[in-house]
Amino acid sequence: MPKKKVVHDIEEGASLVPEIVAESVIEEVERFLDTGIPHREMTVQGLSMQARATYKANAAWRTKINDRWGRERLYAFMRHWLASDLKKTAPAIYAKLPSSFSRGVAISKENVR
Numbered sequence: 001m002p003k004k005k006v007v008h009d010i011e012e013g014a015s016l017v018p019e020i021v022a023e024s025v026i027e028e029v030e031r032f033l034d035t036g037i038p039h040r041e042m043t044v045q046g047l048s049m050q051a052r053a054t055y056k057a058n059a060a061w062r063t064k065i066n067d068r069w070g071r072e073r074l075y076a077f078m079r080h081w082l083a084s085d086l087k088k089t090a091p092a093i094y095a096k097l098p099s100s101f102s103r104g105v106a107i108s109k110e111n112v113r
Contacts, residue, residue, distance in 0.1 A: 008055065008062070009052075009055075013055070014065045014066050014074075016070065016071060018047065018048035018051040018074070018078075019044055021051070021071075021075055022044045022047035022051075023044055024075070025075060025082055026044065026082065028106065028107055029093075029097065029107070032097070033093065033096055035093075038090055038093075043082070047078050047085075050081055051074060051077070051078065075104070076104030077104060079101055079104045080104045084102070
């Protein structure tokens with residue numbers, strides 16, 4: 001029996017487009033804060049590149065992203081990565097986010113400080 005080809009491209013392997021997820025996570029923050037985040041396009045590209053690189057390099061992460069909860073997991077990872085980036089580059093914005101956002105939890109009325 002031929003071996004199944006391992007796909008190391010997130011779009012092909014998991015049918016997810018990292019730019020769309022990154023845009024959505026950034027919009028979640030912008031709606032909550034009612035303001036834009038600095039260097040938005042660079043942030044979208046950075047989050048997307050991180051998702052692609054992690055998918056390509058990490059078989060365990062690839063397995064998680066390929067399962068039925070993969071889309072939600074990618075959103076959680078992107079929230080975590082965005083929070084980390086904002087903590088370094090825009091600490092005033094980061095300070096206004098619910099602490100659960102750093103753990104990948106979507107911003108909702110229930111988790112606002």
